[in-house]
Amino acid sequence: MDEWPKISDIANRVQSGELKPxxxxxxxxxxxxxxxxxxxxxxxxxxxxxxxxxxxxxRIGRGGNIGRLAGVPFIAKDNFLTLGGETTxxxxxxxxxxxxxxxxxxxxxxxxxAICIAKSNLDxxxxxxxxxxxxxxxTKNPHDKSRVPGGSSGGSAAAVILNMVPFALGTDTGGxxxxxxxxxxxVGVKPTYGLVSRSGVVAMASxxxxxxxxxxxxxxxxxxxDIIAGKDSMDSTTIEREESYLNTGDGLRGKRVGxxxxxxxxxxxxxxxxxxxxxxxxIKSAGATISRVSLxxxxxxxxxxxxxxxxxxxxxxxxxxxxxFGYSHRDSNDLAESYELSREKGFGxxxxxxxxxxxxxxxxxxxxxxxxxxxxxxxxxxNEFSEVFxxxxxxIGPTSPTVAFKIGDRVKDPLKMYxxxxxTVGANMSGNPAMSIPAGNSNGLPVGLQLIxxxxxDRQMLAxxxxxxxxx
Amino acid sequence: xxxxxxxxxxxxxxxxxxxxxxxxxxxxxxxxxVGNDARGASPNTLISHICVGMPGxxxxxxxxxxELAVGAAFALNSQPQAxxxxxxxxxxxxxxxxxxxxxxxxxxxAKGGYVEIEIExxxxxxxxxxxHLEEDAGKTTHPEGMDFxxxxxxxxxxxxxxxxxxxxxYSPAEAKAYARELWLVMKYxxxxxxxxYHGHVRFDVNISVSDKPGMLGTRTEIKNLNSFRxxxxxxxxxxxxxxxxxxxxxxxxxxxxxxxxxxQKTTPQRQKEEAHDYRYMPEPDIxxxxxxxxxxxxxxxxxxELPSSIRESLSELQVDPKVIEDILDREELLDRVxxxxxxxxxxxxxxxxxxxxxxDPDSLSIHVKDQIKVLEMISIGELSSTAAKAVLKERIKIxxxxxxxxxxxxxxxxxxxxxxxxxxxxxxxxxxTAVADVKKGEAKAVGFLVGQVMKKAQGxxxxxxxxxxxxxxxxx
Numbered sequence: 001m002d003e004w005p006k007i008s009d010i011a012n013r014v015q016s017g018e019l020k021p022x023x024x025x026x027x028x029x030x031x032x033x034x035x036x037x038x039x040x041x042x043x044x045x046x047x048x049x050x051x052x053x054x055x056x057x058x059r060i061g062r063g064g065n066i067g068r069l070a071g072v073p074f075i076a077k078d079n080f081l082t083l084g085g086e087t088t089x090x091x092x093x094x095x096x097x098x099x100x101x102x103x104x105x106x107x108x109x110x111x112x113x114a115i116c117i118a119k120s121n122l123d124x125x126x127x128x129x130x131x132x133x134x135x136x137x138x139t140k141n142p143h144d145k146s147r148v149p150g151g152s153s154g155g156s157a158a159a160v161i162l163n164m165v166p167f168a169l170g171t172d173t174g175g176x177x178x179x180x181x182x183x184x185x186x187v188g189v190k191p192t193y194g195l196v197s198r199s200g201v202v203a204m205a206s207x208x209x210x211x212x213x214x215x216x217x218x219x220x221x222x223x224x225x226d227i228i229a230g231k232d233s234m235d236s237t238t239i240e241r242e243e244s245y246l247n248t249g250d251g252l253r254g255k256r257v258g259x260x261x262x263x264x265x266x267x268x269x270x271x272x273x274x275x276x277x278x279x280x281x282x283i284k285s286a287g288a289t290i291s292r293v294s295l296x297x298x299x300x301x302x303x304x305x306x307x308x309x310x311x312x313x314x315x316x317x318x319x320x321x322x323x324x325f326g327y328s329h330r331d332s333n334d335l336a337e338s339y340e341l342s343r344e345k346g347f348g349x350x351x352x353x354x355x356x357x358x359x360x361x362x363x364x365x366x367x368x369x370x371x372x373x374x375x376x377x378x379x380x381x382x383n384e385f386s387e388v389f390x391x392x393x394x395x396i397g398p399t400s401p402t403v404a405f406k407i408g409d410r411v412k413d414p415l416k417m418y419x420x421x422x423x424t425v426g427a428n429m430s431g432n433p434a435m436s437i438p439a440g441n442s443n444g445l446p447v448g449l450q451l452i453x454x455x456x457x458d459r460q461m462l463a464x465x466x467x468x469x470x471x472x
Numbered sequence: 473x474x475x476x477x478x479x480x481x482x483x484x485x486x487x488x489x490x491x492x493x494x495x496x497x498x499x500x501x502x503x504x505x506v507g508n509d510a511r512g513a514s515p516n517t518l519i520s521h522i523c524v525g526m527p528g529x530x531x532x533x534x535x536x537x538x539e540l541a542v543g544a545a546f547a548l549n550s551q552p553q554a555x556x557x558x559x560x561x562x563x564x565x566x567x568x569x570x571x572x573x574x575x576x577x578x579x580x581x582a583k584g585g586y587v588e589i590e591i592e593x594x595x596x597x598x599x600x601x602x603x604h605l606e607e608d609a610g611k612t613t614h615p616e617g618m619d620f621x622x623x624x625x626x627x628x629x630x631x632x633x634x635x636x637x638x639x640x641x642y643s644p645a646e647a648k649a650y651a652r653e654l655w656l657v658m659k660y661x662x663x664x665x666x667x668x669y670h671g672h673v674r675f676d677v678n679i680s681v682s683d684k685p686g687m688l689g690t691r692t693e694i695k696n697l698n699s700f701r702x703x704x705x706x707x708x709x710x711x712x713x714x715x716x717x718x719x720x721x722x723x724x725x726x727x728x729x730x731x732x733x734x735x736q737k738t739t740p741q742r743q744k745e746e747a748h749d750y751r752y753m754p755e756p757d758i759x760x761x762x763x764x765x766x767x768x769x770x771x772x773x774x775x776x777e778l779p780s781s782i783r784e785s786l787s788e789l790q791v792d793p794k795v796i797e798d799i800l801d802r803e804e805l806l807d808r809v810x811x812x813x814x815x816x817x818x819x820x821x822x823x824x825x826x827x828x829x830x831x832d833p834d835s836l837s838i839h840v841k842d843q844i845k846v847l848e849m850i851s852i853g854e855l856s857s858t859a860a861k862a863v864l865k866e867r868i869k870i871x872x873x874x875x876x877x878x879x880x881x882x883x884x885x886x887x888x889x890x891x892x893x894x895x896x897x898x899x900x901x902x903x904x905t906a907v908a909d910v911k912k913g914e915a916k917a918v919g920f921l922v923g924q925v926m927k928k929a930q931g932x933x934x935x936x937x938x939x940x941x942x943x944x945x946x947x948x
Contacts, residue, residue, distance in 0.1 A: 081528045094527065101521055103528060200528040206756035235530050236758055315560055315753055318571020319525040335621075339564060362562075362751035371753070 002031055002163040007072055007220045010166060011113065014071035017060060021053035021071030021115065028073040028117045031164045038140045040149075040158040041075065041118045048084025049073070052115045067112035068227060074109065075159045075168040077152075078119035079126055079202040080211075082106050089202040090134040091124040093346025094326040103200025104232045105169060105211050112227050117165060120155030124348050125317070126176055126204045128152050129420035132411050133350040140407070142184055143445055147404040150180030150420075156214045157184045167215045167224055173204045174305055175399075175424025177212045178436035182399035182448025185438040187465070188214045189221045190424075192456050193431035194239040196225075197232035205312040206237075208305075208428040218437065218466040222246050225458065242459050251463030253287035255393040260452075262298045263397035263423050271442030276398050279439040279449045282471045283396070293392060295384040297377060301426040304374035304381075306418060307361050308429075311371050314358025317351060353414065378429050385430045389454040394464050398423055399436040399448035423450060433458040437465045484681040484715040487688055488647050488707060489639035493632045494658050495608070495672040496540045497665045502607045502631035503531030503574065503758075511670055515624035523629045525569030530757050533558075537631040538761065540663045541581045541605050542771040544633055547661035547778055548600050550585025552768050558605075558755040563748060566623050567610035575634075577752045580604035581761065587637070587657065588780065589649040590793075598650050599638035608632050633663065639678070639688075644711070648704035651675050655700070656779045656800060674698045677706055680724075681714045689714065690724040694731055694738055706731045710738050782806070785813075789823045798830055805829045811840055812847070821847040824857075828864065835864045842867055845874045853887040853934045854878070887934040889941065892925070895933065896941045899924045910946050918942060 004010065013019040029049075032041055056071055076082060079089040081099035088094040106116060123133035131139040131154035139154045141147040142161045149158040153170030157180035160168050170177040172190035181188025189212040196211040203209060213224035222245050230241035259280060264273070284290045322328035322342020329341035347355070361370035388395065400423060410417040427434035432455055436448035449468070453461030498508050504522035507513070522529045545552040559577035585600035610628035614621045635654065641647050655673050659666035666673055675698070680691035692714070694706045714724050729738040779800055786796050786809075799806045808829060813822040824847055828835055835843065846863055849855040855863060855878060866877045878884050886892055899921055900907055906924075909917035918939060925938045 081526075087527070089527070097527070099528075100526070198528075199530050202527045234532065236532050237530075237756075311753060312756060315562060315572055315751075318562060318564070319527070319569060321564065321566075321571065323566055324524060324569065325526070335566065359751065362753050364749050364751075367752075 004166040070113035081200040104197035123152040126152040150183030152176040181436040183404035185446030199234035205309040258293035258392040275440040275447040304377040307374035310354040310358035399450040403445035488641035501629035510626035545582035548585040575606035576604035644708040859883040
């Protein structure tokens, strides 16, 4: 069987000598090769992985204690800087870029014995909801090859469901972990903003970028979060962590769960709606108190997100000028032309679109009308969430208004593509923890239930998710 | 205050504002744990992934820089802000790796304040608008005759304090005095090493002239001046240039100009094709800076002594204020003066050592105990000031007790009255004409007689005592 045991189980068996890290790496690479047609992976880190596996094996041979992820293979989205391979963020402008340092998250996982096997596909610079904006190729949905896996962490989500690895890393700026989790039927966690370090992660929109795990079950996701969470001296926006994110009890019984009215609107697909309704019934019968809640300004999240996000994107992408790393256009007459051609050839259509929108909304004379207003809306959304959480322990709703859409369906209409994020961006604007968990199927395609927790309430959100996971 | 009046028919009043960039003397850069002192370092050796603007690199604020900025604020009588934030200022240039500079736009770390200057004995306060923290860019050089430029990012990310004055400066002399006083205050506040040569303090001067009081003309900005002389020179030149243009009914272009030190004139710098839009935006990678009242007051308490208070404490020496300014310019000499003052608590010693150090700065190498020994020998009449100079010179060369040096060099004065009295008697007896002159009231003759005693004593007679003894003998 291709399926992986629980992560803690793998680590225990590696530590005891029952499983060999090298065999796990080989198994992982074997499945990646076997499922290559899904195009989940951009590049392999086989050499470094084998080296690390040997090293871990030797340490175990000497009686060493490896850690909670001993020998566990994983895949990182290609916007995490890693040693031993390229980091491209699926963008042409980072073609051939070999990072001189690693993301803090990678360091923390490696310190517990995990082994990074490969880098997964994404929409270039994480700009998108389907992986179709990747400058390399589009990843296919494991349940239907004609459909997208969601994005931008589509490669990581697909890799987990295709059993390539027990867990994968993603980033979530407007829904990029939760949407693909929903589309492929994985567990995807977007922690509270600042709970996980962004150091060494190619920035998209710094004020909403969050790192999180994609797994097949909540227990594994909690373990990974427990390892990567916490303050990092390399990222000043990181916050203090809770002592543990591992679950210890019923997360639903006696809890107050609010259904977000604004997410159950006319735009919601009826198949998705019925899966969500069933999920609500299950949560109710598990002993939670269900009520309807309203966050009137939540529907404005998407509009304000598509001002703030491009503004930060336009700024964060300024450093890609073709002079110091990645792609550089060689045949230029002067510096200005080198900038122009490197950026013209190096950036895809979506990056350019966001740079132009972002530059526009930050321009003098437009700043107040767009950026400043969007920030005001953002403040309102933050206040509404904190107001609602005075009376609720958890909010729920669909992760996406639809199931996975067809490849090519939305590429010509960026606005339609942006709408895929309408139910996820709210938690990015406010910073609240949120996750997607499989809730059932509609026409054979997975539907994700979204859970949103109070600020820093990651642990109680995960506990609720794990209880839900166990419901029949 | 008399404004500078150029040689034109109309009187044009200049208005000047100065922006000053002060390099903070932190060990590491503003947002990266990399060495900050680029003097003498090979290009691109003081860099990290943060300075180079690598993907995924995040700035981490240097707390020491914040402390220095707050100290600077107090030194400038400015108000440190409990809440300030950082912003991104965008433009493309190869020595700006991230494509933006991290600075403080609308909420700087300190607001208000003033610097007090003195022009021809008159004191004046020049207002400070704001003080903010920002990072420096790298350095671009264009090798002569080459088709490439070189980028050195050692300086990229160096912490700077930008101090913006109010447009309350009205002459080249005021501009120069402001620049110097600001430099002095920042140096004494130990915010910067003040190395002007390496551009650790640089000035951008905004100048306009107008013939209508209360109305401002079109201004030009002269950037990157790194000496007080060039500040004065640039202001003077620019006032004249602008006044002459107006006189000819020509238009002053709002532009950035450079100062040509050799030709002593300002020249237009490359004209920008369009106005810059820096697209300021809050820096999302750095949380807003919140300073506690206890942090702010701790910095205030730890502030070193500033020039104004040093001037006040040295005023009891009653020396020409210019001498005080000279010693303020040389902090290491001043430190010795203050040390002597502290140890001896003697105005006389302090005044004397001040002049000794200015006269021969090398005497700083002498241990302060020996320096004081020499001062004491002067004050009890064992050494003349000329002899003291020779003793100090010798002491710089040789590690030896100053008294032993004086003895060995035969420089000790004869202050013993009975010994001197014998010599005085002899001289008076040998010079009846001069004695008669003295008795007639010719003061000059006393000097002659003192000279004669000195001759007899081979130059070692204490002149003061000798004079007194002569007068006593002749009963005048």
